Amino acid sequence: MTAPTGPTRLLDASGGADVVGLDAHLARWGALPDVSPKVLLDAVDRSGLRGHGGAWFPVGTKWRAVAGSGRSKPVVVANGAEGEPASGKDRYLLHHSPHLVLDGAAAAARAIGTDRVIVHVTAGPVAGVHAALAERARRRVDTCSFEVVVAPDRFLSGQESAAVATVNGRNPGIPTFVGIRSVRDQGVAGRPTLVQNVETLAHAALIARYGPEWFRSVGTADSPGTALLTVTGRWEAPRIVEVPYGTTLGKALGIDAGAAAGIQAVLLGGYGGGWLPTSTALTMPFTEESARGHGSSLGAGVVVLLPTGVCPLAEAARVVRYLEGEGAGQCGPCVNGLDVLATSMEHLAYRPRSLRGGVAALPTLCGLVEGRGACHHPDGVARFVRTAVDAFGDHAALHLSRGPCQTTRPFLSVPAPAASVAR
Amino acid sequence: MSRARYKLVVDPIACDGAGVCAELLPEMITLDPWGFPIIHGDEVPDGLLELARRTTVSCPRLALTLVRLDKR
Ligand code: SF4
Ligand code: SF4
Numbered sequence: 001m002t003a004p005t006g007p008t009r010l011l012d013a014s015g016g017a018d019v020v021g022l023d024a025h026l027a028r029w030g031a032l033p034d035v036s037p038k039v040l041l042d043a044v045d046r047s048g049l050r051g052h053g054g055a056w057f058p059v060g061t062k063w064r065a066v067a068g069s070g071r072s073k074p075v076v077v078a079n080g081a082e083g084e085p086a087s088g089k090d091r092y093l094l095h096h097s098p099h100l101v102l103d104g105a106a107a108a109a110r111a112i113g114t115d116r117v118i119v120h121v122t123a124g125p126v127a128g129v130h131a132a133l134a135e136r137a138r139r140r141v142d143t144c145s146f147e148v149v150v151a152p153d154r155f156l157s158g159q160e161s162a163a164v165a166t167v168n169g170r171n172p173g174i175p176t177f178v179g180i181r182s183v184r185d186q187g188v189a190g191r192p193t194l195v196q197n198v199e200t201l202a203h204a205a206l207i208a209r210y211g212p213e214w215f216r217s218v219g220t221a222d223s224p225g226t227a228l229l230t231v232t233g234r235w236e237a238p239r240i241v242e243v244p245y246g247t248t249l250g251k252a253l254g255i256d257a258g259a260a261a262g263i264q265a266v267l268l269g270g271y272g273g274g275w276l277p278t279s280t281a282l283t284m285p286f287t288e289e290s291a292r293g294h295g296s297s298l299g300a301g302v303v304v305l306l307p308t309g310v311c312p313l314a315e316a317a318r319v320v321r322y323l324e325g326e327g328a329g330q331c332g333p334c335v336n337g338l339d340v341l342a343t344s345m346e347h348l349a350y351r352p353r354s355l356r357g358g359v360a361a362l363p364t365l366c367g368l369v370e371g372r373g374a375c376h377h378p379d380g381v382a383r384f385v386r387t388a389v390d391a392f393g394d395h396a397a398l399h400l401s402r403g404p405c406q407t408t409r410p411f412l413s414v415p416a417p418a419a420s421v422a423r
Numbered sequence: 424m425s426r427a428r429y430k431l432v433v434d435p436i437a438c439d440g441a442g443v444c445a446e447l448l449p450e451m452i453t454l455d456p457w458g459f460p461i462i463h464g465d466e467v468p469d470g471l472l473e474l475a476r477r478t479t480v481s482c483p484r485l486a487l488t489l490v491r492l493d494k495r
Binding site for chain 1: 458
């Protein structure tokens with residue numbers, strides 16, 4: 001039951017197995033140590049662990065806020081509703097190492113003083129989670145109770161207030177306006193609620209076992225530990241990899257100069273993330289700080305290597321139209337602004353002469369939607385568009401001078417429009 | 424001695440975009456191309472506090488609120 005020493009942590013117990021069952025899990029990691037809430041909170045605080053669902057919020061601070069809310073018994077929501085089409089790491093982790101996630105949820109419940117955990121996942125991982133819970137119940141592993149709630153397969157399903165809405169059974173997968181309040185004070189059934197991404201919980205399960213110093217032995221001071229990434233464009237099919245922070249993507253993914261020449265640009269953080277020039281993305285220190293310094297974010301660990309030979313503007317336009325359709329249709333600036341943004345990106349991609357105001361009109365439009373929704377959806381779309389304009393400026397100039405690209409082989413995964421949302 | 428400080432917050436889900444607020448408080452609220460309010464400034468200046476208060480109660484959707492800045 002020794003701590004992993006290398007940069008492979010969450011994916012360490014497999015030994016080649018597709019699913020790490022309870023026996024293999026206990027053989028590799030042992031049982032969750034029986035320690036006090038205070039010890040757990042201190043360990044998570046000092047570990048510097050941040051949220052891996054995209055928000056990058058300090059986990060210890062969040063746990064303390066919910067624990068200290070003190071109005072009624074809190075609820076833990078283990079959030080595996082991964083709506084991002086280019087991400088698969090949460091589903092993979094739930095399939096592959098469900099007990100690490102459930103251990104982390106149990107540790108969080110103990111730390112914040114509750115015995116109620118809700119596992120919130122899209123339909124895919126449900127059967128695996130139920131099987132893992134049955135194994136645990138048979139062996140009486142847990143003192144807390146688990147419930148599984150199925151999230152709709154939508155981009156915003158994992159958003160914090162949308163997750164709470166789903167669990168509460170109203171407007172599933174639709175964000176609500178929380179203003180200055182937060183689901184931390186008033187979430188599931190009006191109780192203080194900790195919504196925490198499943199990968200984050202899995203890291204917490206290991207911190208509970210091996211402590212903050214061990215956690216910090218890999219990574220950097222501000223981005224400690226490792227991250228699960230969903231990498232598209234490196235191999236035949238998208239692949240999940242575990243990467244230590246502080247390395248470079250080029251090194252972690254084994255991309256040499258020859259391979260880099262075939263990459264047009266890199267999308268970090270997903271469809272709410274940002275595009276970076278290939279050389280920047282592959283050589284900067286792989287940390288949240290450097291991603292933000294370049295106008296992007298590591299988000300939920302999405303890495304897309306866009307190959308040469310596809311039209312990046314057509315790709316971006318398809319994504320923005322998809323994101324527009326995934327908006328919850330509730331807020332004026334989001335409803336109107338995202339549609340105009342999507343149309344403008346389509347103009348640039350397919351009929352550049354129709355783009356009024358030229359490429360410069362796009363950042364201005366972004367400014368009109370940023371910070372003006374009930375959730376951060378418009379902010380993510382704006383980041384995607386702003387960074388696309390920067391990264392593909394030369395290509396946009398070609399469209400404007402010579403016309404759009406002829407062949408536009410689709411590369412980025414964009415699901416078919418979802419059935420309309422119940423309002 | 425410290426006076427309370429406030430900011431204006433729009434609930435974008437409740438707001439209907441009819442723009443009553445921008446007429447009552449043009450010093451702090453303008454409308455975007457679709458008629459939805461844009462709040463200017465992070466803090467309501469002392470001199471506008473009373474007018475801002477009246478604007479919030481005049482909002483037909485009660486979508487506009489004054490939020491204390493110094494308290495959570
Ligand atoms: S900002 Fe957009 S996506 Fe978010 S709640 Fe409002 S309409 Fe829905
Ligand atoms: S008065 Fe209220 S509902 Fe009308 S635009 Fe202003 S905030 Fe929105």
